[in-house]
Amino acid sequence: MDIKTVCLGLLTFGEASGYEIKKLFEDGTFNGVFDASFGSIYPALTRLAEEGLVIAREEEQHGRPDKKVYALTPAGHARFVASLVAGIQPDRVRSEFSMAMIFAHLLPEATAQSYIDQHLAETRDALRRLDVADQDPGSQMPNLKFAIGLGRARLQAGMEFMERHRHMIGLAAVAPAPGGQG
Amino acid sequence: MDIKTVCLGLLTFGEASGYEIKKLFEDGTFNGVFDASFGSIYPALTRLAEEGLVIAREEEQHGRPDKKVYALTPAGHARFVASLVAGIQPDRVRSEFSMAMIFAHLLPEATAQSYIDQHLAETRDALRRLDVADQDPGSQMPNLKFAIGLGRARLQAGMEFMERHRHMIGLAAVAPAPGGQG
């Protein structure tokens, strides 16, 4: 699923600017689900407008820069649904934290432990954001509750595991040396 | 953390070819931690060799194409440790499945349910691969056990949540319509 398709999806919930779409990735229900940079979002919206899948409207603001608000066209809505029905790809994770843990024997124990603290803090932040999204009266649809609940379950389980097992990081590997020579 | 750095990390466990590195992302401990395509791995290894961070060795094989086996140099090892100590970025997730659930109201219920079945199957596969990695006598280091256990905890929690709450998908949203005008 490319960025253009994701933008179409977000716009099914109502019109938005590029900046607001980026905020949705960081704060709301989509935190931990998808992410994209400004460098992808703005060109994506421009191309979608060229293809007639969204329409742009310039909105003048007082006390803030003007913004370009995009709204879905019927063709855009149809395109999004078609791409969803066509199938989905497996989830992709890129966890620098897990990488750091796998290679924890190569770094000072204090560094590894600080990475755990850092990751716990990020996880708590993400949980808090999901709680806010869960309370939001605009998120009462069962499928939204499901997606939020799934994110919560995974984060919670990861947090509990880290708290219970963080003592494993920093332990030297006691290799039994089966042959006994050494 | 770019692909070059990840390749350096994998090579701290021993020499490997580009093809074998790709397999590590799919089968082993690194499943669900990181991923990269051949189109990134091969150029990355070429550049690392140019920089003197790895050395390449051509290995002739009978009944198979020759392979280029790469091994870490001391400079490569130092570079990897330095980049790990320099700090890590937050985890990134790209879940087309969660996207599909968020927009489940736009697709046929049978499609949404089949996506859940598909995702459950993928999760079970991933859990099985982690179990194999956990049993591997080469994975007895506590930090490896920690990384594998963390992955297991998250996958397990997600699976249990999906099984317990999948009935939420397909329920029509009963909007109370506070104003009453429709």
Next chain:
DNA sequence: ACGAATTTATATCGGAACGATATATGCTCG
């Protein structure tokens, strides 16, 4: 009160990464 930093807002450019494709070889299965 005044400059600094932050927030809101869009655009672009170079480089990194992906996905598809090409090439080559041998094995397995029907």
Next chain:
DNA sequence: CGAGCATATATCGTTCCGATATAAATTCGT
């Protein structure tokens, strides 16, 4: 005996990211 699959590397066009530029207003510290 041909089709398809596993092993193995390489490359190319497209997409995407990260950094940077621009701009206007608000907030914050001193």
